[in-house]
Amino acid sequence: MRIEYWLNGEHRVDEVDGSRRLLDYLREDLGLTGTKEGCGEGECGACTVLLDNKAVHACLTMVGQLQGRSLTTIEGLEKNGELDRLQQTFIRNGAIQCGFCSPGMILSAKALLMENPNPSDEEIRMAIAGNICRCSGYREIRAAIREAADSAREEAEE
Amino acid sequence: MREELKFVGASLSNDQAYGKATGAITYCSDMTAPGMLVIRLKLSTIAHGWIDEIDIEEALALPGVRAVYYWGNTPDRKYDRGRVASYEEAPNQERLFDRHVRFYGERVAAVVAESEEIAAEACRRIRVSYREIPAMLTMEEASREGAEKIHEEGNVYEAPEAGWGDFENCQAEYCQKTQVALGRMTHLSMETHSCRALWDKSSGKLTVWTGCQTVFGIRSTLGDFLGLPYSKIHVIKTAMGGSFGCKQETLVEPLTAWAACDLKADVRLVYTREEQIIHTMLKHNLEGVIESKIHPDGKIEGVRVSVMLDAGAYQTISPSYLRTIGGKLGKVYRIPNITYGGKSICTNTAVNGSFRSWGSSEEAALLETHWNQVCADRGWDPVEFRLKNVLNPYEQDGMHGVTIGNARLRDVLTAGRERFRWEERKQACLEKNKAQGRYRYGVGVAMGSHTSSFYPYIADVATATARLQEDGSLTLHIAIHDHGCGTVMAMKKIAAEVMELDLEQIQLAEADTEHCMYDYGCYGSRTTYVLGNAVKKCCEKLKEKAKHVAAYQLQCSASVLRYQDGRFYPEPEPERSVSLREISDYALGTLGEDIYTAYTHNSVENPGVACAHFAEVSVDTFTGSVKVEHCLSVHDIGRAINPDLCRGQVGSGIQQGIGIALSEEIKLDPKTGEVLVSNLKNYEVTNACDMPDYDVLFLEEPDHEGPFGAKSIGEVVLVPVAPALVAAVNQALGTRLYRMPLTPAVILDAIEGGHDEN
Numbered sequence: 077m078r079i080e081y082w083l084n085g086e087h088r089v090d091e092v093d094g095s096r097r098l099l100d101y102l103r104e105d106l107g108l109t110g111t112k113e114g115c116g117e118g119e120c121g122a123c124t125v126l127l128d129n130k131a132v133h134a135c136l137t138m139v140g141q142l143q144g145r146s147l148t149t150i151e152g153l154e155k156n157g158e159l160d161r162l163q164q165t166f167i168r169n170g171a172i173q174c175g176f177c178s179p180g181m182i183l184s185a186k187a188l189l190m191e192n193p194n195p196s197d198e199e200i201r202m203a204i205a206g207n208i209c210r211c212s213g214y215r216e217i218r219a220a221i222r223e224a225a226d227s228a229r230e231e232a233e234e
Numbered sequence: 235m236r237e238e239l240k241f242v243g244a245s246l247s248n249d250q251a252y253g254k255a256t257g258a259i260t261y262c263s264d265m266t267a268p269g270m271l272v273i274r275l276k277l278s279t280i281a282h283g284w285i286d287e288i289d290i291e292e293a294l295a296l297p298g299v300r301a302v303y304y305w306g307n308t309p310d311r312k313y314d315r316g317r318v319a320s321y322e323e324a325p326n327q328e329r330l331f332d333r334h335v336r337f338y339g340e341r342v343a344a345v346v347a348e349s350e351e352i353a354a355e356a357c358r359r360i361r362v363s364y365r366e367i368p369a370m371l372t373m374e375e376a377s378r379e380g381a382e383k384i385h386e387e388g389n390v391y392e393a394p395e396a397g398w399g400d401f402e403n404c405q406a407e408y409c410q411k412t413q414v415a416l417g418r419m420t421h422l423s424m425e426t427h428s429c430r431a432l433w434d435k436s437s438g439k440l441t442v443w444t445g446c447q448t449v450f451g452i453r454s455t456l457g458d459f460l461g462l463p464y465s466k467i468h469v470i471k472t473a474m475g476g477s478f479g480c481k482q483e484t485l486v487e488p489l490t491a492w493a494a495c496d497l498k499a500d501v502r503l504v505y506t507r508e509e510q511i512i513h514t515m516l517k518h519n520l521e522g523v524i525e526s527k528i529h530p531d532g533k534i535e536g537v538r539v540s541v542m543l544d545a546g547a548y549q550t551i552s553p554s555y556l557r558t559i560g561g562k563l564g565k566v567y568r569i570p571n572i573t574y575g576g577k578s579i580c581t582n583t584a585v586n587g588s589f590r591s592w593g594s595s596e597e598a599a600l601l602e603t604h605w606n607q608v609c610a611d612r613g614w615d616p617v618e619f620r621l622k623n624v625l626n627p628y629e630q631d632g633m634h635g636v637t638i639g640n641a642r643l644r645d646v647l648t649a650g651r652e653r654f655r656w657e658e659r660k661q662a663c664l665e666k667n668k669a670q671g672r673y674r675y676g677v678g679v680a681m682g683s684h685t686s687s688f689y690p691y692i693a694d695v696a697t698a699t700a701r702l703q704e705d706g707s708l709t710l711h712i713a714i715h716d717h718g719c720g721t722v723m724a725m726k727k728i729a730a731e732v733m734e735l736d737l738e739q740i741q742l743a744e745a746d747t748e749h750c751m752y753d754y755g756c757y758g759s760r761t762t763y764v765l766g767n768a769v770k771k772c773c774e775k776l777k778e779k780a781k782h783v784a785a786y787q788l789q790c791s792a793s794v795l796r797y798q799d800g801r802f803y804p805e806p807e808p809e810r811s812v813s814l815r816e817i818s819d820y821a822l823g824t825l826g827e828d829i830y831t832a833y834t835h836n837s838v839e840n841p842g843v844a845c846a847h848f849a850e851v852s853v854d855t856f857t858g859s860v861k862v863e864h865c866l867s868v869h870d871i872g873r874a875i876n877p878d879l880c881r882g883q884v885g886s887g888i889q890q891g892i893g894i895a896l897s898e899e900i901k902l903d904p905k906t907g908e909v910l911v912s913n914l915k916n917y918e919v920t921n922a923c924d925m926p927d928y929d930v931l932f933l934e935e936p937d938h939e940g941p942f943g944a945k946s947i948g949e950v951v952l953v954p955v956a957p958a959l960v961a962a963v964n965q966a967l968g969t970r971l972y973r974m975p976l977t978p979a980v981i982l983d984a985i986e987g988g989h990d991e992n
Contacts, residue, residue, distance in 0.1 A: 100350075103264075104266070107266070108257070109257065109260070109261075109264035110256065110257015110258065111257070112261075112263075112424070112425070112475070113263075114424050114425070114426075114507065115507040115913060115914045116506060116507060117507075117913055117914070117915060119913065119914035119915055120424065120507075120914055122424055149257070150256060150257035151256070151257050151258075153256070154256055159252075159255065159256070163255040163256065166251075166255055167248070167251040167252065167255055169878070170245060170248070170876075170878025170879050170881070170882055171882075172248050172251045172254045172255055173248065173476075173718040173719055173720070173879060173882055173883075173886075174254075174423075174424060174425070174474060174475045174476040174717065174718025174719075175248075175250060175251075175253070175254025175255075175259065175473070175475065175718060176261065176423075176424035176425045176475030176476060176718075177424050178254045178255055179254075179257045182255065200922075201922045201923045202923060204921075204922045205921045205922050205923045206921070207921075207922070208422070208424065208914070208919055208921060209424070209922075210422050210423060210424055210476050210478070210886060210889070210890075210919075211424075211476055211718055211719070211882060211883070211886050212882040212883075212885045212886050212889075213882075213884070213885020213886060213888050213889050213925050213928055214885065214889075214921075214922040214925050215881070215882075215885050215925075215928070216878065216881070216882050216885070217922070218922065
């Protein structure tokens with residue numbers, strides 16, 4: 077089928093098998109391997125991407141669902157050579173270890189902050205509850221999200 | 235005293251953070267290339283039996299299929315996934331494929347095809363008929379007299395009795411024995427196993443990419459299995475999405491490499507989560523019995539420990555793992571009489587293998603649980619009891635006859651007791667429980683230790699090479715395998731500290747058999763202590779070499795030269811300084827020398843890393859669920875080179891410890907041996923919502939031999955967590971539940987049944 081959608085801000089038209097997993101389309105057809113497969117059943121969050129700014133599992137999404145929508149993958153966060161605020165705070169807070177959960181974790185956090193720029197600690201925990209990190213106790217990750225939210229607010233207030 | 239340092243201890247800890255935050259870094263499973271073939275596996279659906287017939291014709295006929303492998307067309311040659319050094323003796327029981335099927339989920343065939351879809355479809359078209367024989371799914375069945383042999387050597391390996399003194403006849407009061415059991419669990423590295431192997435026709439060379447812990451171990455295993463000179467095999471460590479021990483062994487490489495050589499092709503194998511759980515390896519389930527004799531004043535006189543370790547269908551590392559559990563018994567307490575013995579038993583179940591801390595967490599689960607039971611029975615405070623018995627720094631580890639180094643066992647207890655407000659919390663729990671309400675509260679403590687090198691088990695050497703580049707920057711090589719915990723950055727910081735160079739001036743890639751000198755691999759928590767020392771001393775030697783060149787260049791005695799920020803100058807004339815770039819120019823262009831060094835560090839020390847974990851839990855007596863209200867981990871780390879990532883690792887140890895104690899278990903069907911939890915849906919891993927608030931305390935008393943005082947952290951973080959949680963649950967309920975994990979079902983059963991398991 078022919079699909080039209082926006083990939084990391086750019087309009088794109090593609091001829092695809094609409095029933096293909098979005099995860100395979102991204103990794104194999106487009107070479108966007110930043111989106112990871114951790115379980116293939118929507119349990120670990122490693123394949124999280126943003127569809128119209130909402131976090132979804134690329135392993136449970138079909139390519140046909142892209143029609144007319146806007147898709148953001150981890151590759152699309154860095155703008156004009158500058159990392160997204162969350163990418164910066166993740167690095168700064170030691171929230172990245174083996175890194176396999178990081179793209180999905182960062183995008184789950186991104187979806188949260190776009191919808192709720194001032195989340196409570198509980199809301200931060202909830203937003204990443206579907207993203208498993210085995211290398212940490214989530215503390216550095218939560219601190220990174222907190223810092224991104226706080227610093228954005230402080231900047232807006234200035 | 236702690237030295238003030240510029241790089242060591244600063245928080246810039248992950249060398250690959252940019253690549254990981256942007257998705258730009260390439261893990262092995264991300265690798266693609268034109269013409270690359272992929273492998274998919276056909277796994278057995280029985281736990282024990284023989285393959286009667288296997289029909290591969292339909293699979294082979296599928297367009298895009300390049301090969302179908304099974305027992306009939308692959309070598310009848312054995313290898314051992316656990317062998318690390320080429321000279322090491324190992325059980326050697328595994329083949330690529332075998333007609334004898336030994337566990338549910340064992341590979342019975344593999345398809346190599348042009349795409350994952352074709353390979354998967356071809357796997358479905360392979361028809362296998364089995365002749366089943368009764369499976370022995372428990373250690374008891376498999377070790378019974380006359381039990382069918384899973385391997386010709388038999389099912390049971392018995393460890394030689396270890397210890398000292400005479401437990402049987404030593405004089406003190408006998409304490410009731412404790413029976414502890416641990417369940418199977420999955421390592422759950424976020425990235426599953428993967429490997430790429432490329433046979434290059436022009437050079438006749440095999441290149442293997444793998445997110446592993448030992449490139450040289452893999453190389454020698456492949457070389458011997460494939461009959462290739464080691465020098466013709468190039469193993470490259472790729473970025474790794476976590477290990478926790480599951481990538482320590484040579485699991486995926488033999489098949490991938492064999493297919494690459496056979497087809498003269500570029501081949502990749504990436505496991506699904508289900509395949510990783512049922513087919514690669516799990517954490518050992520075990521049963522242990524601990525007995526002790528203790529004086530009325532609380533001094534330990536003797537301990538006897540016996541362990542039955544379930545190896546799964548292949549012994550692999552299990553005999554060594556079993557001996558290692560015993561080998562850890564002398565690292566924490568002063569015990570005049572110790573006896574250790576045990577068996578590693580092959581069963582028709584998934585293979586169990588290396589797990590983070592290699593015996594230390596098992597040892598702690600046994601011994602610490604026993605001490606907590608003894609303290610509960612006698613009304614002793616478990617912290618006070620331990621304080622009476624812990625070793626002092628530099629005392630002997632009786633099992634190995636070497637010192638425990640500057641292990642601060644006493645300090646982790648006293649510092650933790652104060653920080654956790656142990657007494658206060660303990661009393662508060664007792665107070666709250668008086669109401670006999672729905673929620674019961676308890677506190678628990680446990681401690682432990684771990685290694686910083688292999689000494690004295692084997693000679694522990696690591697070699698670093700350093701080359702000064704023409705512009706004064708530095709290229710280092712050492713066979714380092716970063717599991718994601720920042721060890722590459724640790725090495726760079728050590729080098730930067732010695733050379734007084736910015737981190738950007740230092741290049742250090744991960745392990746690669748063609749570029750790096752030999753190394754065993756990164757496990758046993760030896761990386762920082764042993765490899766770090768090799769890097770430090772190599773850089774010191776390089777600096778010394780540069781100094782001699784500078785002395786020629788400046789026409790002065792080397793003894794008057796001083797070094798600062800990458801420049802040498804004669805002390806009396808600081809204005810006459812030369813930079814490393816100028817020194818390199820002079821060496822290459824005038825003296826006819828090159829500035830490089832290789833240094834082999836032979837570690838003859840192995841300091842213990844003391845740890846203690848304090849936890850408070852609440853138990854919901856209606857649902858059986860346990861909530862960790864608060865916990866504290868105290869670690870005697872020597873010196874934290876990457877403090878932020880060290881704290882991250884403590885969190886990870888707590889998460890896995892909660893899994894061992896309370897929630898994570900891979901269950902098998904008791905009749906068929908089928909793995910019942912083969913995905914993450916029913917696997918209870920602690921997520922961000924359930925993770926408790928935890929506190930971390932590092933005691934940084936520098937080790938005299940460690941690089942800038944550092945010891946180890948990566949594995950010890952797991953060691954004391956589970957037994958502390960189990961103690962807290964038992965204190966809350968007044969029970970003796972020692973079969974982990976203590977799931978809600980187990981706890982409800984104990985509450986409703988009103989009985990103890992032990």
